[in-house]
Structures are given as C-alpha cells and as structure tokens.
Amino acid sequence: MAETLLQVNDVSMVFGGLRAVSNLNLEIKTGELIGLIGPNGAGKTTAFNMITGVYTPTEGDVIFDGTRTNGKKSYQVTQLGMARTFQNIRLFSELSVIDNVKIAYNMHVKYNLVEAVVRDGNYINEEEAITAKALDLLKIFKLDDKADEQAKNLPYGEQRRLEIARALATAPKLLLLDEPAAGMNPQETKELMEMIRWIRDEFKLSILLIEHDMGLVMGVCERIYVLEYGFCIAQGVPDEIKNNKRVIEAYLGEEVS
Amino acid sequence: MNAIRKFDLKALVASVILYSILEGLIMADIIGPFWELNIILICINVILATSLNLINGYTGQFSIGHAGFLAVGAYTGAIITVKLGLPFELALIVGTISAGALGFLIGLPTLRLNGDYLAIATLGLGEIIRICILNIDYVGGASGLMGIPRITNLAWSFGLMIFVIFFIKNFKNSAHGRACLAIRENEIAADTMGIDTTKYKVMAFTLGAAFAGTAGVLFSHYFYIAHPASFTFMRSFDILTMVVLGGLGSMTGAITGAVLLTFISAYLSDFPEWRMIIYSITLIVLMLRRPQGLFGSQELSLKMFKLGGGKDGGNTVTGK
Numbered sequence: 001m002a003e004t005l006l007q008v009n010d011v012s013m014v015f016g017g018l019r020a021v022s023n024l025n026l027e028i029k030t031g032e033l034i035g036l037i038g039p040n041g042a043g044k045t046t047a048f049n050m051i052t053g054v055y056t057p058t059e060g061d062v063i064f065d066g067t068r069t070n071g072k073k074s075y076q077v078t079q080l081g082m083a084r085t086f087q088n089i090r091l092f093s094e095l096s097v098i099d100n101v102k103i104a105y106n107m108h109v110k111y112n113l114v115e116a117v118v119r120d121g122n123y124i125n126e127e128e129a130i131t132a133k134a135l136d137l138l139k140i141f142k143l144d145d146k147a148d149e150q151a152k153n154l155p156y157g158e159q160r161r162l163e164i165a166r167a168l169a170t171a172p173k174l175l176l177l178d179e180p181a182a183g184m185n186p187q188e189t190k191e192l193m194e195m196i197r198w199i200r201d202e203f204k205l206s207i208l209l210i211e212h213d214m215g216l217v218m219g220v221c222e223r224i225y226v227l228e229y230g231f232c233i234a235q236g237v238p239d240e241i242k243n244n245k246r247v248i249e250a251y252l253g254e255e256v257s
Numbered sequence: 258m259n260a261i262r263k264f265d266l267k268a269l270v271a272s273v274i275l276y277s278i279l280e281g282l283i284m285a286d287i288i289g290p291f292w293e294l295n296i297i298l299i300c301i302n303v304i305l306a307t308s309l310n311l312i313n314g315y316t317g318q319f320s321i322g323h324a325g326f327l328a329v330g331a332y333t334g335a336i337i338t339v340k341l342g343l344p345f346e347l348a349l350i351v352g353t354i355s356a357g358a359l360g361f362l363i364g365l366p367t368l369r370l371n372g373d374y375l376a377i378a379t380l381g382l383g384e385i386i387r388i389c390i391l392n393i394d395y396v397g398g399a400s401g402l403m404g405i406p407r408i409t410n411l412a413w414s415f416g417l418m419i420f421v422i423f424f425i426k427n428f429k430n431s432a433h434g435r436a437c438l439a440i441r442e443n444e445i446a447a448d449t450m451g452i453d454t455t456k457y458k459v460m461a462f463t464l465g466a467a468f469a470g471t472a473g474v475l476f477s478h479y480f481y482i483a484h485p486a487s488f489t490f491m492r493s494f495d496i497l498t499m500v501v502l503g504g505l506g507s508m509t510g511a512i513t514g515a516v517l518l519t520f521i522s523a524y525l526s527d528f529p530e531w532r533m534i535i536y537s538i539t540l541i542v543l544m545l546r547r548p549q550g551l552f553g554s555q556e557l558s559l560k561m562f563k564l565g566g567g568k569d570g571g572n573t574v575t576g577k
Contacts, residue, residue, distance in 0.1 A: 054445070054448075054449075073453075074445075074448040075449070075450075075452055075453050075454070078448075078449055078450065078451035079451045083449070083450075084449055086445075086446070090443045091443070091446070092438065092442035092443055093442060094554060095438055095439075099435060099438070102432075103435050103436065103450055103452070104451070105432075106432045106435060106436055106439075106450065106452055107450075109432040111431070111432070113428070113460075116427060116428060116433055117423075117424050117427045118427075119261065119427055123431065126432075130432075170451055
C-alpha cells in the first residue's frame with residue numbers, strides 16, 4: 001500500500017460571495033496519476049491554486065508529504081517538492097531556454113552572494129554542474145539544440161514541453177499540470193499522453209492534471225475527480241466516471257423529462 | 258569554466274590600460290581640468306546608471322528615487338570626513354552601508370507595490386529624503402554642507418566604477434541574478450519555481466541603493482559641497498534617462514547611456530538653455546526609432562560589431 005502524498009481535507013475557497021470551491025476532499029498516493037476534470041468555471045484551477053499556495057484556502061487543510069501547507073507561500077510549497085505548469089504558459093520569455101531551466105535549480109544552489117561576485121571555485125563548480133544538469137534535462141525533452149534561443153521564439157508545443165521540463169528541474173514529488181493539452185492537435189495530444197506516463201515512471205513522481213480533453217484524461221489517469229460549481233460530484237476510475245449519471249449531466253445537461 | 262575567469266582577467270587588464278591612458282593624458286595636460294571633471298562625473302554616473310539598471314532593468318522594479326540614495330551617501334560621507342574628521346575610506350564604507358540600509362528598510366514595504374505604484378512611491382521617497390535633509394541644520398539645511406575636502410580623484414572614481422561594474426555583472430550571471438531576471442519576466446512563475454520573490458527584490462533594491470550611496474560619497478568629495486538642490490527628482494530622471502537610453506536590462510547600455518549623456522551635457526554647458534531641448538529631442542527620436550533603447554536588453558559584444566550594428570560606446574569594452 002503506497003503512502004499518501006497529498007491530502008486535501010474539506011477545503012473551501014470563498015471570493016466575496018462566490019464559493020469557488022466547496023468542501024473539496026482529495027487524496028493522492030505516491031506514484032499515482034490523477035485527473036481533475038469538470039466544465040468551465042467548475043473551480044479546477046482554483047483548486048490547483050490552493051494546493052500550490054497561490055491562494056490560502058478559506059476553510060480546510062492541505063497536507064503535503066506530512067506538512068500542512070495552507071498559509072505557506074508558493075515558493076515554500078515548491079521547496080517542499082511540488083511543481084506546476086500553467087494553463088496559459090508562463091515561461092521567462094525573454095530569457096534563453098537553458099536559463100529557464102537553470103532558474104528552477106536555484107533553490108538547490110549552495111554558493112552565496114560573495115562567492116558569486118568573486119567567482120571562487122565553489123561558484124564555478126556549481127555553475128558547471130547546473131549547466132550540465134539543465135542540458136541533460138533539455139536533451140530528454142529534445143530541446144537541447146535550442147538551449148540558447150529565447151524561450152518566446154519556440155513554437156507552442158515546445159513551449160509546453162519546456163514548461164514541463166522547468167517544473168521537473170525543481171525535483172518535485174508531485175507534479176501538477178494545468179491543461180497540458182490545451183491548443184494541441186490529436187497527434188500532439190497522443191504524444192503528450194505517452195510523455196506524461198513516461199515522466200511519472202522515469203522521475204518517480206505523482207501527477208495531478210487538469211484537462212478538458214476527455215480522451216487524454218480517460219486514457220492516462222488512474223483515478224479521476226469531477227468538479228461542478230465548486231463541488232466534487234464524482235470520483236473513481238475512468239470507467240466509473242464515464243458511466244456516472246451526474247457526470248454526464250454536468251457535461252451534456254440534464255435529460256428533459 | 259576557465260573561460261569565465263579568463264574573460265574577467267582580460268576585461269580587468271583592459272580597464273587598467275584605459276585608466277593608465279586617461280591618467281597619462283591628464284598628467285600631460287592634454288586633458289584639461291574641465292574634461293577631467295567630466296571624466297570623473299562619467300565614472301559617478303556609470304555607477305549610478307548600472308546600479309539603477311540592477312533594480313529597473315534586471316529585477317524589473319520601476320524605481321525613480323535614485324537621487325535620494327545618492328543624497329544619503331553624499332551627506333553621510335561628508336559627515337564622516339567633515340564633522341567627525343575621520344578618513345575618506347571610512348566615509349565610503351559608511352555612505353554605502355547607510356544608503357543600502359535605507360534601501361532595505363524602504364524596500365521591504367514598497368516592493369509589495371508594482372508598476373506605476375512603485376514608481377510613485379520611490380519618487381515620493383526621493384523627495385522625502387531631500388526635504389528631510391533640507392530641514393536638518395546639522396548638515397547645513399538649505400545652504401548645504403560646505404567645506405568638504407576634495408579627495409575623489411580619477412583613481413578612486415575609476416576604480417570604484419570598475420568594482421561596481423564587475424559586482425553587478427557577476428551578480429547577474431549567478432543564481433541570485435537569474436532569480437532577479439525571473440522576477441522581471443514573470444513573478445508568478447518565479448514564485449512557483451521556489452524563488453522567494455520578496456527576498457530577491459529587496460536584495461536588488463538594497464544593492465542598487467548601496468551603490469548609489471557610493472556614488473554619493475564620491476560626488477560630495479569632488480565638488481566640495483553637498484547641496485539639497487543637487488538631489489532633486491530631476492537628478493533621478495537624469496539617471497533613469499541614461500538607463501532607458503542605453504536599454505533597460507543592458508549593462509553595456511547603461512554604461513553607454515551614462516557616458517553619452519554626460520558628454521552631451523558637457524558639450525552643451527555653454528548653452529544651458531539648449532541642453533534640455535536637445536536632451537528631450539534625443540529621447541523623443543530614440544523612443545520613436547528604438548523604444549527598447551540603444552541595445553535593448555542585449556549586451557554589447559563583438560558579435561554586434563560583426564553584424565555591423567555596433568555603436569562606439571566610450572569605455573564599454575570593460576562592461577561585459
């Protein structure tokens with residue numbers, strides 16, 4: 001039995017009079033690949049933002065790897081081992097591809113400000129190591145030949161890949177992907193599906209993903225949570241979800257009686 | 258990565274040679290006192306422009322109160338030498354640290370703001386510092402602090418300029434500098450990469466303020482006087498203009514901007530009424546033709562010359 005990596009207990013998020021997410025319960029075990037789906041405006045990204053520390057939940061607890069993370073800032077949550085990508089890609093667009101990845105290694109860098117300025121041996125060694133690691137990672141994602149290009153000049157699909165590579169560079173235990181297939185054609189989506197599964201096995205981490213593309217979610221996720229109007233209306237393995245009446249209603253509307 | 262050190266060494270040798278040439282020309286009276294003054298002013302302005310570029314260009318926090326920190330350095334330095342009779346070296350250290358400390362204290366609350374709000378807050382800060390100084394009788398109030406010995410010379414100002422340039426260059430090419438660049442590019446993404454954005458914003462602001470303090474000490478110890486009128490918001494805009502002219506986020510750009518504008522001012526010193534007009538026309542043309550500044554956020558490099566798009570920027574050779 002794998003241990004629990006992320007535990008979301010009865011979490012709610014209230015913006016003024018709007019309950020964006022109500023009493024959400026979520027559990028992810030080590031090594032699992034979980035999907036979070038729901039119609040537009042269901043509160044999926046809000047749930048993501050609460051888990052990653054962008055928002056502090058108004059009620060409830062988020063426990064990650066044994067630490068209570070609500071109230072912690074985003075960067076602290078990342079340092080605990082959680083990384084994410086964004087629905088609308090947020091790269092450091094004016095910087096080079098390799099610098100995008102190097103920045104993700106920042107929190108593991110050991111030299112201090114003085115060593116950086118005088119460029120002592122420690123600085124040189126660390127920088128060499130970071131560059132090598134970043135290049136290795138880029139090679140995995142077939143981006144190494146574009147290492148010195150500005151990130152904004154990459155085609156869309158490669159920008160998505162770079163964002164995932166950057167997230168992986170923080171050495172996460174849990175990777176959250178916010179609509180990784182947005183704007184991709186069926187062929188690219190299929191490749192992405194294989195890549196997600198491969199990342200999980202290769203980097204030995206758990207993945208939580210938000211997605212609209214049902215083919216991708218049903219094909220790759222082991223368990224799925226469904227949100228509607230901030231409430232979790234169903235959870236289970238893909239086959240259960242496919243046949244769940246509430247889910248079909250949420251997506252296609254109620255039957256006229 | 259021995260190449261990095263080799264490059265540093267070459268740049269250092271180049272700057273020593275440049276210094277020797279300048280010093281030689283001054284000794285031989287080929288450069289008269291007027292241009293000597295302007296060369297020292299260039300050094301001071303380069304320190305100011307590169308340190309502001311660290312805040313505005315690299316970290317992307319739009320600060321326009323740099324003259325305030327310049328004033329703090331100028332006055333604390335002068336207090337050390339004139340009022341307390343202590344050595345100039347100490348004045349440099351205390352001036353730098355006190356401007357940095359003030360930058361740290363001010364940075365903590367104001368760097369929560371961004372964009373226009375931060376610009377207004379820092380503009381206000383610069384004015385507050387000036388008006389405070391204006392009302393402190395101990396430092397001479399409105400008539401300024403007089404009788405400061407002239408200790409700043411080419412060696413001091415050139416040496417410190419090179420120090421600041423190297424400091425900021427190496428800072429930028431480290432993990433700390435990359436964190437600052439990440440904040441400029443996308444603060445939310447930087448945050449999710451595990452970067453403590455507040456820490457790095459305050460760090461850049463503190464360092465920038467501290468170097469402005471260094472420039473202040475050099476400034477007051479060259480012109481015999483520290484006067485509140487030298488530190489108005491027009492001075493802040495002067496520095497900002499240098500940085501924007503050269504290209505926000507480009508070190509060589511900031512240096513070129515500082516050199517160019519100081520030269521223009523010097524040439525136009527006989528027609529002070531024309532100075533501001535030519536200044537503003539230069540800027541309008543630049544903003545229309547090259548809104549990203551002379552170099553954009555790129556650094557001047559040999560590659561640029563090979564492409565034929567290079568521009569002679571005085572002593573920019575030392576700025577990589």
